[in-house]
Amino acid sequence: MDESNPVFIKLDQYKEILDIVEVIxxxxxxxxxxxxxxxxxxxxxEEEIMNWEKxxxxxxxxxxxxxxxxxKE
Amino acid sequence: MAGKxxxxxxxxxxxxxxxxxxxxxLESSKVILHILKQIYRVxxxxxxxxxxxxxxxxxxxxxxxxxxxxxxxxxxxxxxxLKKRFPKLDVxxxxxxxxxxxxxxxxxxxxxxxxxxSKTLDEVHRxxxxx
Numbered sequence: 001m002d003e004s005n006p007v008f009i010k011l012d013q014y015k016e017i018l019d020i021v022e023v024i025x026x027x028x029x030x031x032x033x034x035x036x037x038x039x040x041x042x043x044x045x046e047e048e049i050m051n052w053e054k055x056x057x058x059x060x061x062x063x064x065x066x067x068x069x070x071x072k073e
Numbered sequence: 074m075a076g077k078x079x080x081x082x083x084x085x086x087x088x089x090x091x092x093x094x095x096x097x098x099l100e101s102s103k104v105i106l107h108i109l110k111q112i113y114r115v116x117x118x119x120x121x122x123x124x125x126x127x128x129x130x131x132x133x134x135x136x137x138x139x140x141x142x143x144x145x146x147x148x149x150x151x152x153x154x155l156k157k158r159f160p161k162l163d164v165x166x167x168x169x170x171x172x173x174x175x176x177x178x179x180x181x182x183x184x185x186x187x188x189x190x191s192k193t194l195d196e197v198h199r200x201x202x203x204x
Binding site for chain 1: 086088089090093094097098100101104105107108111112114115118119121122125126128129132133135136139140142143146147148186187190193194197200201204
C-alpha cells in the first residue's frame, strides 16, 4: 500500500480500533508493571546468590582452619 | 599395664585449640543453615518469577492478537482498488468534514497513539528479551 496516501476507515471500525488501542494501552501498562516486578525479583535473586557465595567462602575459610588444626605437626 | 591401655584405646592426636575447633565447627554449621535458608528463598523467588513470566508471555500473546486485529481492521485498498470497487467514487475529492474540523486532528492523534503503543510494545519486547 502507498504509505503517503490516506486511507478511510468505516466509523464503526474506527471506533473498534480505538477500543482495541485502549485495551492494548491498559495491557501494556500491566506488562510494564510485571516487567518491573520481574526485574526486582531478578535483582533479589542475584543478591541472594551473591550472599550464598559469600557464605560459601566463609565456610571454606573455616574448613581450611579446621584442616590446618587437624594436620598440624 | 601401659601396653594394655594402648591396645584398648589406640593412638591419640593432640588438638591444641579445642575451643576454637568447636567454635569453627559450630559456626560452619550455622553458615550452612543460612545457605539452606537462602536456597529456599531463591527457590521461592524463581517460582514467583516463572509465574510472572508466564503471565507476561500470556499478555504479550494477547497483545499480539489485538495488534493483528487492528491490522485487519485497517483498510488495505489503494486508489486503483477503490476505483474498481466503487466506480462512482471520486477518490481525488476530499471528504467533507462532518461535525466541524474535529475529525482530522483527532484521527491523527489516534494514529499517533497507535504508534506510541507499538513503540511501547517494542520496548516491552526488548525488556523481556533482556530478562
